[in-house]
Amino acid sequence: MIKSLNNLKQGEIGVIKAFKGKGEVRKHLMEMGFVRGSDIKVERVAPLGDPIEVKIKGYSLSLRKEDAKQIEIEIK
Secondary structure, eight states: OEEEGGGOOTTOEEEEEEEOOOHHHHHHHHHTTOOTTOEEEEEEEOTTSOSEEEEETTEEEEEOHHHHTTEEEEEO
16 A cells, blocks of 8 residues: 555554655655665654654654655555
């Protein structure tokens, strides 16, 4: 099942399948290590849903909800 990263719950793991964003947003996410085929785990979601803390390639990163909406994930 494909979902946007912002819809995953704490503890869920998935694989990055695609990006909705274009231009600078996409470039910024890819520079941070968000590339197709990478495993990603949602470590924590703030009480109001923003930011979302994820683990990717051994690193913990925080994303704004708007940026997380741009990343499509297939849940494992």
